[in-house]
Amino acid sequence: MKETLLTILRNEKTGLVEFRKTAEKLAYILASEVSNMLEKEKTTVTTPLEKADGYKIKDNIILVPILRAALSLLPPFLNLFEDARVGFLGLKRDEQTAVANLYYKNIPPISSDDNVILLDPMIATGGSGSEAIKILKEGGASEEKIIFVAVICSQEGIDAIKTKYPKVRILNVHVDKVLNDKKFIVPGLGDFGDRYFGTPLPEIK
Numbered sequence: 001m002k003e004t005l006l007t008i009l010r011n012e013k014t015g016l017v018e019f020r021k022t023a024e025k026l027a028y029i030l031a032s033e034v035s036n037m038l039e040k041e042k043t044t045v046t047t048p049l050e051k052a053d054g055y056k057i058k059d060n061i062i063l064v065p066i067l068r069a070a071l072s073l074l075p076p077f078l079n080l081f082e083d084a085r086v087g088f089l090g091l092k093r094d095e096q097t098a099v100a101n102l103y104y105k106n107i108p109p110i111s112s113d114d115n116v117i118l119l120d121p122m123i124a125t126g127g128s129g130s131e132a133i134k135i136l137k138e139g140g141a142s143e144e145k146i147i148f149v150a151v152i153c154s155q156e157g158i159d160a161i162k163t164k165y166p167k168v169r170i171l172n173v174h175v176d177k178v179l180n181d182k183k184f185i186v187p188g189l190g191d192f193g194d195r196y197f198g199t200p201l202p203e204i205k
Contacts, residue, residue: 002173010189016198027076030149061115069193070119091128100128110140121192123153124185126160133165143167154185
């Protein structure tokens with residue numbers, strides 16, 4: 001199902017409404033997969049008949065979307081993790097140098113036990129992701145408790161992040177092998193944020 005939904009997102013003929021609906025469906029699947037990656041602890045509940053063993057997520061969850069494209073993923077994650085706190089990181093990539101520059105940060109207090117779910121639909125060079133992870137670790141997050149969720153990644157971006165932060169887990173739908181000379185993922189799907197929010201697309205070819 002993930003690859004089917006991704007195919008719709010890739011299609012340049014997919015319009016704004018369909019792109020948004022498809023992105024939401026895909027985000028629900030990713031959120032469910034993240035829940036399976038989190039450490040659980042046993043608990044007991046009482047059914048109408050007798051006691052039953054069960055499980056619950058062990059530690060607190062903090063969701064951190066990288067502005068602005070990751071705002072598209074946030075609502076499904078909040079629907080699943082209703083008591084999660086939310087932080088925001090604004091990182092804008094310089095289109096000439098591909099270097100990520102921080103322009104906004106609002107992060108709740110983080111302890112080393114917290115599950116931190118970093119959201120960004122696309123990992124291209126890995127620059128924004130690496131900078132975000134650095135900020136989260138400086139704020140108290142444990143590297144091994146960070147899960148980075150993306151839709152499409154380049155292999156170069158994954159390698160860049162894992163070289164610096166090998167304990168961070170990366171969950172994605174697909175890995176595209178190539179970046180073009182403007183550092184856009186190829187074949188990719190264009191600019192995720194612009195297609196989701198309906199703003200003008202940049203020149204990516």
